[in-house]
Amino acid sequence: MPRPNRRVHPGAARVCAALFWLALWALAARGVGQALLLPAPWQVLIRWAALAVTADFWASVGASLLRVVLAFGIGTVTGALLAAATHLSPWAGALLGPVLRVIRATPISSFIILALVWLPGGSVPVLCGALMVLPVVWGSVSQGLRDTDKGLLEMAAVYRFSAWRRALRVYAPSTAPAFFAACQTALGLCWKAGVAAEVIGRPGHSVGTRLYEAKIYLQTESLFAWTLTVILLSVALEHALAACLRAFAPRVKGV
Amino acid sequence: MKCGLEDVCFAYGDKPVLQGFTLPLPDAGGVCLFGPSGCGKTTALRLLAGLALPQAGRVAGMAGRRVAVVFQEDRLLTWCTLEQNLTLAMGKGDRRAQRALAGDWLARVGLGDQAALRPDQLSGGMRRRVALARALACPSDVLLLDEPFKELDEENAARMAALVAQVMRGKLLVLITHVRAQAQALCDTVVDVQGPPLTLA
Known part of the structure; x- marks a missing residue:
């Protein structure tokens, strides 16, 4: 006799999974027996709570957040504009396409070290974050533009849509799904690149600098606590972006 | 010739x-x-x-x-309303007058009360009528x-x-x-x- 298909609530499944991994972490920490190598979850939580009441914590979080948002904005706008340029002009495509592909293939550490030679420490995470976002957005938007329905473009030509109307009413809605997906992928990359650049560049207030200090002074609990902070910020920003895109999507699609 | x-x-x-x-x-x-x-x-x-x-x-x-064309396929903007599909094809002009004209043409093809719908909410025959209304409404x-x-x-x-x-x-x-x-x-x-x-x- 077949067993009835019992459905598990997705929220409950997530909580169970989280509890499982936390328990495994706690067991591993207990097995290792040295907080210096692997602190227990509650030790990290206590350290995080202690950090969260300091002004320096919020100054570092605020500064890193600002850099990531700035990098994301610059990378997104530049990527979308370059995609439009390379789509419209074969010359721009021939000129910029290889450069953007090189940027996509270059390891982030190379950019960070080069940027440290040229720029002050605080602007390095912004540049490196933007350089991570740019090729992702450029690639997706370019593909979206290429995939725009040729039939609709012909219709727009017959009915003499202006360039602006064609961009807003045909290209933008056709490209929006690819653009939105690229934004969500690029945001994660932007965080990783930004924090990595902060760790190496060590600007005054930043999460990356605090991570570096925690490593130097062998404060493993702090290292975990700052990493937890980065994860929480990344998730919060992803949710904020998703909410923005949800609010923005209907506008792009016609109104 | x-x-x-x-x-x-x-x-x-x-x-x-x-x-x-x-x-x-x-x-x-x-x-x-x-x-x-x-x-x-x-x-x-x-x-x-x-x-x-x-x-x-x-x-x-x-x-x-x-030139106004009715293509073999409807070629309607699925993210726009029926009214917008018509007014966009009319080119530059007084928006209010264009909206009134679009409403009038949608009524003439039997879709007057559906101007605010989007093409993907319509049947194939209704979409065809919108495509025809677009071509006929446009100067x-x-x-x-x-x-x-x-x-x-x-x-x-x-x-x-x-x-x-x-x-x-x-x-x-x-x-x-x-x-x-x-x-x-x-x-x-x-x-x-x-x-x-x-x-x-």
């Missing part, structure tokens, strides 16, 4: 669709291309609309004339209609044909249809064609 296709050649890759095809057209009035599917009628219409360029020969008398000198009444039931097809007949006065209409009665009702000239390559039958 004042207007039409003159000795036009056109091929998709190495497959010739038009080979020295000539189709004289009047300045105004209806001409129907009547022939089997796949013989090259749509390509001839695309050449007249300026959506394809002849590889040899010329398209005469179409430059500067405003034009030439109407190019590629199977405009397909997917319509007999009654709706007759209603739409009557609307086309009203609008086409003083304009050039080039119609592609597989229904001879429609061709004869709307056009003074019915050109029987075959192909490919497209030739007069």
Whole structure:
């Protein structure tokens, strides 16, 4: 006799999974027996709570957040504009396409070290974050533009849509799904690149600098606590972006 | 020749669709291309609309004339409302007047109370009527209609044909249809064609 298909609530499944991994972490920490190598979850939580009441914590979080948002904005706008340029002009495509592909293939550490030679420490995470976002957005938007329905473009030509109307009413809605997906992928990359650049560049207030200090002074609990902070910020920003895109999507699609 | 296709050649890759095809057209009035599917009628219409360029020969008398097309596919903006689909095709002008005109045309094709819907909320026949309303509402000198009444039931097809007949006065209409009665009702000239390559039958 077949067993009835019992459905598990997705929220409950997530909580169970989280509890499982936390328990495994706690067991591993207990097995290792040295907080210096692997602190227990509650030790990290206590350290995080202690950090969260300091002004320096919020100054570092605020500064890193600002850099990531700035990098994301610059990378997104530049990527979308370059995609439009390379789509419209074969010359721009021939000129910029290889450069953007090189940027996509270059390891982030190379950019960070080069940027440290040229720029002050605080602007390095912004540049490196933007350089991570740019090729992702450029690639997706370019593909979206290429995939725009040729039939609709012909219709727009017959009915003499202006360039602006064609961009807003045909290209933008056709490209929006690819653009939105690229934004969500690029945001994660932007965080990783930004924090990595902060760790190496060590600007005054930043999460990356605090991570570096925690490593130097062998404060493993702090290292975990700052990493937890980065994860929480990344998730919060992803949710904020998703909410923005949800609010923005209907506008792009016609109104 | 004042207007039409003159000795036009056109091929998709190495497959010739038009080979020295000539189709004289009047300045105004209806001409129907009547022939089997796949013989090259749509390509001839695309050449007249300026959506394809002849590889040899010329398209005469179409430059500067405003063209409205009903394509074989509806080609509606699914992210826009029906009203927007019509007003966007009207070009520049007073928005309020354009919205009123769009509403009027949607009513004439039997969709007056659905102006705020989007095309993907409609049936195939309703979308066809919107595509036709767009072409008829838009200011034009030439109407190019590629199977405009397909997917319509007999009654709706007759209603739409009557609307086309009203609008086409003083304009050039080039119609592609597989229904001879429609061709004869709307056009003074019915050109029987075959192909490919497209030739007069």
